[in-house]
Amino acid sequence: MAPIVSEEYKRKKKKEILAGALACFAKKGFQAATIDDIVAYSGISKGAIYNYFKSKEEIYLELLNEQTESANARLEENISMLSSAEEKLEYLFDLYRDMSPFSQERKDRITVQLEFTLHSSRDENLNRILNERGKKFFLKLITDIMEDGQIAGEFRPDADPNHVAGLFWTFMDGAMLHRAINEEYPYRTIIDYVKNLVLQDLKKE
Amino acid sequence: MAPIVSEEYKRKKKKEILAGALACFAKKGFQAATIDDIVAYSGISKGAIYNYFKSKEEIYLELLNEQTESANARLEENISMLSSAEEKLEYLFDLYRDMSPFSQERKDRITVQLEFTLHSSRDENLNRILNERGKKFFLKLITDIMEDGQIAGEFRPDADPNHVAGLFWTFMDGAMLHRAINEEYPYRTIIDYVKNLVLQDLKKE
Amino acid sequence: MAPIVSEEYKRKKKKEILAGALACFAKKGFQAATIDDIVAYSGISKGAIYNYFKSKEEIYLELLNEQTESANARLEENISMLSSAEEKLEYLFDLYRDMSPFSQERKDRITVQLEFTLHSSRDENLNRILNERGKKFFLKLITDIMEDGQIAGEFRPDADPNHVAGLFWTFMDGAMLHRAINEEYPYRTIIDYVKNLVLQDLKKE
Amino acid sequence: MAPIVSEEYKRKKKKEILAGALACFAKKGFQAATIDDIVAYSGISKGAIYNYFKSKEEIYLELLNEQTESANARLEENISMLSSAEEKLEYLFDLYRDMSPFSQERKDRITVQLEFTLHSSRDENLNRILNERGKKFFLKLITDIMEDGQIAGEFRPDADPNHVAGLFWTFMDGAMLHRAINEEYPYRTIIDYVKNLVLQDLKKE
DNA sequence: GATGAATGAGATTTCATTCAT
DNA sequence: AATGAATGAAATCTCATTCAT
Structure with a gap:
């Protein structure tokens, strides 16, 4: 049947x-x-x-999964059509910048996402999975761009792709955190400021 | 009685x-x-x-208070003895950089601090208080330095002190978050990287 | 329909x-x-x-029915072909004795059967039905044999058929209980022991 | 304090x-x-x-413990003052016989006790503990009497103490079960019947 | 007639808070 | 003031039964 x-x-x-x-x-x-x-x-x-x-915990885990996966899919898709590394990097900065003004729903999502991440840090296993996934998806997204840019001669060859990637996500997470908790935080301006600092640095000879 | x-x-x-x-x-x-x-x-x-x-909630609020206050007192005290703005700014970067390697206790504190902040974002009143305090203490710490530096001619006059302050704390919160959840995060290197970017930018003519 | x-x-x-x-x-x-x-x-x-x-309860009741009926049918059928009362009584003892060694399935059945019986004791109606059925089937099985045996002069005439029947089932239920909960219980030996005690007593003049 | x-x-x-x-x-x-x-x-x-x-389960386990222990203490105490083995054995039979007529409370206790025992048979660990305790307390109570009786020449020397002990408890459990579920069960008479069968058997030369 | 997803009353357990000692 | 036993509302989870397909 x-x-x-x-x-x-x-x-x-x-x-x-x-x-x-x-x-x-x-x-x-x-x-x-x-x-x-x-x-x-x-x-x-x-x-x-x-x-x-099976449990409330399982709902939470599934949400965690879902969020990273959908975020990642979105990012990769949007980037793939651009050709130069600089464009790609700039695109990522702009993508996050243009999330603002945040809808209440987005603010909520971000808050939850950050809470999830912190909560997970107490579970060794979960923490490992999240970090591996972070490395594989989010860091790699940037390091790939960096390497392309260095091969193409767009970016200075002595910049460490891992550090740039780390800086990018450090900063974006910080910016989203501040934006989520503070209405008056000058989110867009600060992202543009950092974008310029980073791009200028990478294009230095 | x-x-x-x-x-x-x-x-x-x-x-x-x-x-x-x-x-x-x-x-x-x-x-x-x-x-x-x-x-x-x-x-x-x-x-x-x-x-x-009176309640578990009150313990939590008191802890919140205590943490911000003690952090702030520490910062202000340490800074007051330095004379140039650049030194002060550099000192702040170095202070946070040298927190690493994090003891378990510091990692715990940071995790709790971030959770507190996020949790507070759901209580309008609390949120307002935290933001005001943030403005009054943390942002002001940097904007004061910026203004001194601009008056003294150390920093370029068209840099917006608020944006630099915002960038600083955005970045520090992001870095502490990443460090708290990821053992392998290159915390010190990335802070130095950002310190250089920011200071070079501010000293540009 | x-x-x-x-x-x-x-x-x-x-x-x-x-x-x-x-x-x-x-x-x-x-x-x-x-x-x-x-x-x-x-x-x-x-x-x-x-x-x-209609319900889980009904399944349980039906099982209860089924078990007693099939057990009874089996007993009566097997006994009917024997002629002397002593043979019949001995046959019953041997029948129960030879259930051992118990398969897991039989042990399970017995456990459930006993639980059913106990559970039923809390429902007045059910309890009455079970007792009537017990009297009609199980006690009668033995009292009939006893009476035949007394008429035929095999058993001493002053033995009370009801007491012998009661003793028989008391003992069998006890033995099955012990066997179900204790692997090492000397089930066969003890049944033989009781069989001898009872038969010798009945055959005394 | x-x-x-x-x-x-x-x-x-x-x-x-x-x-x-x-x-x-x-x-x-x-x-x-x-x-x-x-x-x-x-x-x-x-x-x-x-x-x-800690849990409902723990209450059940504690009750289980308590019941066996108190039953055992009672039995041992009551027996210790008697001198001959026959008296002791007779005393035990009479003790159980004189429980009847059962109060509602005693009937309930017995029902629960039997349910506990059956329920425990599903937990290997618990089952082992119960059986060991049964051997140590209840069986030993009878085998000790038997051995004394055989040494003193009261009982025939070829009777197996273990089998007599097994028979005794098999029968008592069966009798209590029947009495608990059936008001009309001739509990006292049947116990006396068995007592006589057993004692006569043991005293045979 | 068969299926298994949906329901929600009810079970066990937890825990912030109170209060008698 | 200090203690920790008592409280009971509220949380998580289960499961007999129903019912749309």
Whole structure:
């Protein structure tokens, strides 16, 4: 007999639960948000939620996964059509710059994302996975651009790609943090400032 | 009933409780840490804790206060003896750079501090207080240096002190975040890199 | 809606469900076994199970029925071909004795059977039914033999058939209980011991 | 500082909880009785119960312990003052015989005790412990008497003490089971019947 | 008739806070 | 003031039963 509901349906349902959970985590924080909150928010019954996820922890892990993956996919796609390394780097700065003005939803997402990251730092295993993924996806995104730029002679050859990559994400995480907690933080201007500092440095001979 | 113990005694007791609480929050996170954990860590009884603090929330707020204040006092004191703006700015960069290698305790403190900040972003009132304090203490620390440096002709006059200050703290928070979650993050090198970028930019004519 | 499947089919399906349920009850106990366990064991879907049984309780009652009936049918059939009362009584002792060594499945059945009996003692109605059935089937089995034996002069006439019957089942239930919970219990030897005591007593003049 | 409450107080409280739990288990069965039942029955709050016991399972284990221990203590004490082996054995039979007529409370206790025993058979570890304890306390009680009786020439020397002991408990458990589930079971008469069979057998030359 | 996803009452357990000693 | 036992609201999770497909 055919399965009662399609895989498609199940995927959609999972998405709905995750969306509701994310909204709740955003509004209250991961620990403070309760399953009942998620029920109220998503309109999906408690039992149903537990049909799709073994525990609240699992929901959190799945969200963690989902966020990194979708962020990464978005970034890689957008970059692939540009040709010069400088354009690519500039594009990344501009991409993050142009997120502002932040919608409440984006602010919430960022807050949750940062909370997730900090929370994960207490679980050795999780921490390792996140760091590996960070290295593989986010750092690599920049180091690849750097290496291309150095081969093409766009960037000075003695710049360490890893340090530039580290600087980029250090700075972006800091900027998003400040923007999330402070309405008046001059997010766009500061990103442009850093972009100029970095690009000028890389193009020095 | 007239107080039987001295103010001094009370202050000491509060300190002990706060120290235990910080350790718990660091190890487990604010929400996950229980009053019983604090009892276990501080060696002070549950009832006594409630004699000194109205609630777990209040302990958390007091810790928040304590941290910013002590950090700020430390910074201002250390800076006051330096004379040139460049030295002061460099000193600040070096101060944060030389925090590394992080002790477990410092890592814990930073994690908690960041969690506090994020958590606070959900409470409008708290958020306002934190931002004002940030402006008054941390941003001002840098803008004062910037203005001195510009008056003294050390820094180019068209640099916006607010932006430099914003950049500094954005970057430091980002760096501490990354260092807290990633053992292999090249914290010192990246701070030096940024220090050079910023100082060279400010000293440009 | 007119029934679409044969009675035969239905009976078979019910049997399958009951077999799965018995296995689950045996492994986990009646309360602890879930409908999902029965689904897993029987391979029959949850919905289908509820097509055949109104509730988990009903499954349990049906199993109870089934067990007593089949046990009784087996006993009566086997006994009917023997002629002397002594042979019959001896046959019953031997029948139970030769159940050992117990297969895991038989041990499970016995455990469940005993649990059922105890559980039933809390439901007045159920308790009455079980006791009546016990009297009608199990006690009667022995009292009939006793009476035949007394009429035939095999057994001493002043033995009370009811007491002998009571002793027999008291003892058998105790022996099965001990055997079910204790691998090392000398089941066969003890049954033989009791058989001899009882038969010698009955054959005394 | 002195402890807030005495050890005596704590012990008393634990006893109260256990008494309430036993009553609930007796009334509804171990699995079916809820913590809320125990709260309602004992008048002790849910939180307090969890201050004394880690889990419902632990309450059950403690009860199990308590029952065997107290039963054993009672038996040994009562027997120690008798001198001949025959008297002792007879005393044990009479002790169990004279439990009847059973109070509702005793019936409940017995039902729970048997349920516990059956339930424990599913946990290998627990099962081992119970069997060892059974061997050490209950079987030994009888085998010791038997050996004394054989040395003193009261009992025939070729009777196997282990088998007599097994028979005794097999029979007593069976009798209590039947008595617990059947009001009309001729408990006293059957025990006397068995007592006579056994004693006569043992005294045969 | 069969399926298994959905439901939600109810179970166990936790924990911030209170309060008698 | 200090203690830690008591409280009970609230959290997480389970599972018998229903019902749309």
